Amino acid sequence: MLLRGLLGPGAAAWSAISGLRGLVLLLLCLGGAVRASEITFELPDNAKQCFYEEIAQGTKCTLEFQVITGGHYDVDCRLEDPDGLVLYKEMKKQYDSFTFTASRNGTYKFCFSNEFSTFTHKTVYFDFQVGEDPPLFPSENRVTALTQMESACVSIHEALKSVIDYQTHFRLREAQGRSRAEDLNTRVAYWSIGEAIILLVVSIGQVFLLKSFFSDKRTTTTRVGS
């Protein structure tokens, strides 16, 4: 419905104005320092992994992380600014989100540590967003306000972004739940086999041990007492 109205009469008019807008758009591509890095990595036991990013002053940044698999699903996280000042430090957290504004230019460093764990390696997901997303229709050199079509596009885009965000979180929680369920399944399998074997061994062993008490010569009463 939206498309039919778009590709009809508007097309010719748009191509004329689009040249200027395209120029502005390209300038924004060059000048904008907007980055979002979403990475899932494996953190071995007793290991610490750090990531660095150069951020300009005044940029609003968000760090969000979640542990997907491994152990108690927790990790230590630490965020430092270029001077080494600790902006965020949490121990054994499963999920958290931290927003800050860069107070100075430089390289910011954030580390995830699994040093408290001896034999479980963890899978950690983090999303580091630097700066705000550029507007869909840049407002420099605009002659008129956004048309209805454009503002509809903008609101759809915002809604879709939030849908994608929720979807990502749902996927991570589901992965976590599935990992726990698979762990439980294997544990139940091993435990049931192991316990059946132990039962058999212990009960048969008991009988033979008891028999051995009585198998010696009649002068075994003292042995039975000890």
Next chain:
Amino acid sequence: MAARGGLLVLVLLLLVSAVSRSFGLYFHLGETERRCFIEEIPDETMVIGNYRTQLYDKQREDYMPATPGLGMFVEVKDPDDKLILSRQYGSEGRFTFTSHAPGEHQICLHSNSTKFSLFAGGMLRVHLDIQVGEHANDYAEIAAKDKLSELQLRVRQLIEQVEQIQKEQNYQRWREERFRQTSESTNQRVLWWSIVQTLILVSIGLWQMRHLKSFFEAKKLV
């Protein structure tokens, strides 16, 4: 007038896409170290990875772009642990793959350096940027190729986003079914184990009594 303006924009947009984007996030990689990243994606999804390496230069005491001889091995494994991409790239590279099966894909990077002196005690700094699905699309290129106006381009972007969401939802259904199967299997196992354990206990108890009774009768104690 409009055509010339359009041509200028086309040229400039192509220039922008040619200039390498400065991707910010980086990490340190040791000489023999291998770093793996996991991407859980639905099928038929394109993934583009860009990386750039820098080596510590002792003379200048700063990180400089690595020598062209230093390359990185990039290996991509699909959810069935099958290698779908295994290539060596230079010190700066871009790798692309499209998933044919839904699930966890593993992207591993390690350097091809065999001489330990190359790193000179420092670490290799690797800038990495991985774009998945709709984010991997180069909209400047699409606009230039199909000659779309800005609004048309944005609507195309919205369509791509929605398609990505749909794919993800389908994948979600598949995963949820697997989850349910695992839970039902656990349920079955617990049920069987409790029945079997009870049977074992009862039969072992009976066997013990019978065996001991016959043993004591034989020993003339009973």
